[in-house]
Amino acid sequence: MxxxxxxxxxxxxxxxxxxxxxxxxxxxxxxxxxxxxxxxxxxxxxxxxxxxxxxxxxxxxxxxxxxxxxxxxxxxxxxxxxxxxxxxxxxxxxxxxxxxxxxxxxxxxxxxxxxxxxxxxxKLLTGAGNDKTYFSYFDHMVLDACQVTNPSIDPLREPMELRTYLGSRPDALEFESGPDGPVLKTKLAPAVRLETPLVFAGMSYGAVSLNAHKALAMAAKACGILMNTGEGGLHTDLYPYADWIMVQVASGRFGIDPDYLRRGVAVEIKIGQGAKPGIGGHLPGEKVDEEVSRTRMIPVGSDALSPAPHHDIYSIEDLSQLIYALKEATEYTKPVAVKIAAVHNVAAIASGIARAGADIITIDGFRGGTGATPLIIRDHVGIPIEMALAAVDDRLRQEGIRNRVSLVASGGIRHSGDVAKAIALGADAVAIGTAALIAMGCRLCQKCYTGNCNWGIATQKPELTARLDPERAAERLVNLIRGWSLELKEILGALGLNAVESLRGSRLRLRGIGLSESDLRVLGIKNAGVGA
Amino acid sequence: MREGMVRIPSGCAISGIISTKGIRFNGEAITRSIACMHERANGLGGGFVGYGIYPAYRDLYALHLMYETAQARTDTEEYLGRHFTVHQAEPIPTRKTAGVGEAPMLWRYFVWPKEESEDGADRDGDDYVTAFVMTVNGRIPGAFVFSSGRNMGVFKGVGFPADIARFFRLEEYEGYMWVSHGRFPTNTPGWWGGAHPLGILDWSVVHNGEVSSYGINKRYLEMFGYCLELQTDTEVIAYLFDLLHRRHGVPLDLVCRALTAPFWKDIDRYEERERAVYTALRRVYGSAMLNGPFSIIVAFNGTMLGLNDRIKLRPMVCGRKDHFILMGSEESALREAVGDLDAVWNIRAGERFIARLEEGVTV
Structure with a gap:
């Protein structure tokens, strides 16, 4: 018809x-x-x-x-x-x-x-992120550079540091004197080390192919960053890369057992996702083949339905229980992250999550991608990551608890300029999903939910997944991360900084162009033309 | 416009001398030293701090104030009288000096906190004085406390450093440690309070450079309740020392290492104990790290500390002559102060040098 x-x-x-x-x-x-x-x-x-x-x-x-x-x-x-x-x-x-x-x-x-x-x-389905003409705040912010009174730094001649730790920090450190010098007395909470402030966003095996998962894991290891399993469990082929993998616990609890939790370097509780805030997931039975079945721990051919809420989390105190259940299960050796979609009251929610014991909060803006979502939700629910990030960072600082958590921002990060701006707004690191898929060949046709991905990424059909060579795809991802990292170093050098932590939350280095007074206020930045 | 309304980048000259035996000497040597670096200032700010200069009042807080109006003085003295016992109040002696323009009214008070404050809070003297300084500088228009330590005093104003020294008659004071600053701001604040050193309690800071990480350093300090009124790098540096050393109890040497953190490539090569210490310092105090070009002298009772930025984008040299340790932007400035030096060395990138009074010396 x-x-x-x-x-x-x-x-x-x-x-x-x-x-x-x-x-x-x-x-x-x-x-x-x-x-x-x-x-x-x-x-x-x-x-x-x-x-x-x-x-x-x-x-x-x-x-x-x-x-x-x-x-x-x-x-x-x-x-x-x-x-x-x-x-x-x-x-x-x-x-x-x-x-x-x-x-x-x-x-x-x-x-x-x-x-x-x-x-x-x-109801209409779609994939990828919100593609509507909403205003981009990233495109209306510009970065600073040094002239005369402080020198810019040449990253080809001077050390330029991007290393970043994700995890909770105490407000102060205690030392005691030892025979060879001071000894650290404070016991630090577990943290994950990243060689560049980027991680791959959660994308499940099931939504994407095993080859795509392998490519992400290999690239994460090569770059010293993290990939995130999404909610589809961890395939045995990825075990060798587990030191660079954050394992996710989502509302469907697919693929989760104590071994899974202990294998990753960090655990993420997924509450929400920018492409579908308040909505669960649905992996159609056709995509659940033998391998997916084993990894997700569900029968072959059965639909994998993730409930909209976690049915054991109806409030913040329930979240706290799950956070500590996961910490118990991993014997307090791994940071626990909580991922939420950027929604109107995100600042208060994030503050609650920090107080509930999370070590990392991932905020996913409304441009964030997905394998499948109702079109009407993707295009009309949630707020931009720039606003959400600024509001959360501000709130945590006002309450004096910014050190307790690391912030990861995601949702429509397109290039290293967006990364630098997100860091200046207050992010510790940035998660990229769509950009990583594009590096592997994705053309943003938004048909991921059909399972027909010609590029072998968002499909389980063997004849299609075979098209994605994990080693070649990993090489492309490594190149992308390397390219962005080099650009970040250039940006830092122009700013006269030689370590990324000196840009983190330094909103003084951002200016707005064509933004309203209230936009500037929420973002916490000044207008272009206004000096220091 | 005055300091605090805008952020003003400046280039500068800095210089400091300490007698490690605690022998007191007058302000002429430090004046010669800073005057030698005339090119590094532009007449829009000069200042000095002397330690050990008020032996007769060694236990009292010496408050130096500038007033722009008589009303400001009336209000401040009324407020001061309510919270402190004032042992001595007098104008700071000055002389008319060519090159120093119209000065505000300059007064000093030797005080001790009254035992019971109005709010009944139980605070030690330092907290009491800090609160007083914050209140006056923040709430009384036209009044500014620019020195608040014991047995020490800051002298500063708009002019070249040598003229400021003459104006304040520094040859009449004797101290065991002196630090000075000549300023080259990029525009004209014309406000005496904006000159350096910046002093709070016994601490004083002079600084040459521009802290490129100011934005995050400021937001970090604000989280701990600091209110950054002046918008200057010097203020940020002083508060970072206050937070890390006084409030968090981090050893002074490690505070320096937190502010000019070693590179990861070096930390990765350290042995386990050191690696743990520095990894933790960078993780926890990353937002306190100072980035960009700077050389700094921080002084407090009995100690003078020089600190250079991570990749040495500003000059800083140290020298020794007999019992004197000197630090400054240029070697010539050190030689000008004390003649030939016994030893002279550069402070390396990201390194600090701490000069202290010898063991057992009291001042």
Missing amino acids: RGYLPPEYLVHIDHGKCRRCGNCVRNCAFGALQFEHGAWQQIMRIFQHGQDDLQQVFDKIKENVPDRVVADHHKCVQCHYCVTHCPEGAISVQPNPLAYRGNYHWQPHHLKNIWLQAETGG
Whole structure:
């Protein structure tokens, strides 16, 4: 059934360049490309197999139809897999230029969504993060640099430090004198060391492929940072990388046993996620194959439904119990993180979480990605990470408890400039999910929930996952982290700093452009043109 | 505009001398030393601090105040009288000096806290005096306490350091330790309180440079209740020493190591005890670390401490002559003070040098 919905994209095959290898036809998991056999192929078939529909052959000969690739435009999701892999560069994909009567209030996507729902009667699903035209605060903040009164520092000539620890810190340290010098008396809470203030965001095995998980784990180890299992458990193939893995405990409790908790270097309780605050998860049974089943500890083919809330956490005191249950289970050797979506009252919630005993708080802004979420939630619930982060850092400082927790910010971090701005706003580290997937090939087609990912990332189909070589993908991730780290060093050097902790929370080094007074107030920054 | 309304970057000259035997000498040597670095100041700020200069009142707090109006003095003295027993109140002796413009009214008081405060709180003298300084500087318009220690005093104003020394008749004071500062601010505050050294209780700080991590240092201190009125680097440095050393009890040497932390590449090579100490220092006091170019002299009773930034973006040199230890921005300034030196050395990047009175010496 075609319905009223016009195709989103038009696929154009340059038949002059195409040498009819059929690569694209075999590659498209969405079935958008077919091979149409022309006259010569038809005749060959008759010779080979015998066929009696001669009228069809005659028609093709009469019309002089050659063999060719034809597109079913309706099925194209603009994932670029065929475009990227066509040896002749014969394929291009364009947005459907179909004109709509201009209407500022009723945009084409509103119409299309209504047609789709009128046909299906379902709630609309999507993947990835909020793609709507909400104001980006990152794009309206700029960083400082040194001129004259303090020198900038050249990162190629001077040490430039990005090492970061995630975990709770005491307010003060105590020392006692020893024979060789002072000895640390204070016993510090466990912490995780990062060689650069970046971690990979939680993405579950199930939502993404095992190869994607392996690539993230390998890259985390190579870079001295962390990957996060998401809520899908830890596959045995990832055990060698466990020292660089944060294991997640989410509302479905998939894949969790004492061994899982003890294996990672940190444990994260996932309360919420920026792409779907207040919403649980749903991994369709089709994605639950033998491996996923074993890792998640659920039967093959069964839907994995994560409840919207944790059913043992209906309030802050319940969260505290879970935090300490996990600390008990790991014998107080690992920091416990709590991940929440950025929502209106995020500052008070974060303060409560810090007081409930968490060592790390991850705040995920409304641009944060997902493998599957109701479209209406993704696009209309939650607040920007810039605002949430500033509010949380302020509140924790006002209450004098900022040292008790480390803050990890995530949700739409696109480049090292965003990272530096988030750190200046108060983040200890930044988590990247979407950017990591893009490094592995993702084109943000937002169809992760279909399980048809042509790039082998958000799928469990063996023929698709085989396309993602974990070692090559890991190399691309390592390159990304290295590139961003080099850029962070350049930014620090320009700021006249040689350690990232001197930028952390230093809002004086940010200025706003085109922001309102209240925006500036919430962000805690001054307007461009206003001096120190 | 005055200090505190804007943040003013400055270049500077600093210099300090201590007699480790506690022998007192007048303010001429330190004046020669700082005057030698004339090029490093621009006439918009000069100042000195002498330790051991008030032996007759050694146990009393010596408060130095500047008043812009008679009303400010009336209000302050009324407030002072309520909380302190005033043993002596007098104008600070000055002389008319070419190059020093219009000065505020300058007064000094030798005081001791009254045993019972109005709020009934049980505080020791230092907390009492600190609260007094914060209240006057924050709430009484036109009044500013610029010195509040015992047996020591800060003298500062708008002008070149040598002129300020003449103005305050420093040749008439004798101390065992002197520190001075010449300022090159990038614009014209024209406010006497904005000159350096900055002093609180017995502590005084002079500083040459710009702390690039000011933004986070300030927010970190605010979390512990400090109110940064002046918006100067010197104020941040003084409060960081106060927080880490006085309130948290971190040994002075480790405070220096926290503020100019060793690099991770070096910490990774330390033996286990040291690695644990410095890793903890960086984890816990990362927001207190001072970044950017600076050389600092911090002085308090019996101790003079020199500290250079992590990659030595500002000059700092030390010298020794007999029982004198000297520190300053330039070697010439040290030689100008005491003649030929017995030894001279640079403070290395991120390093500190601490000069103390010899064991058993009292001042």
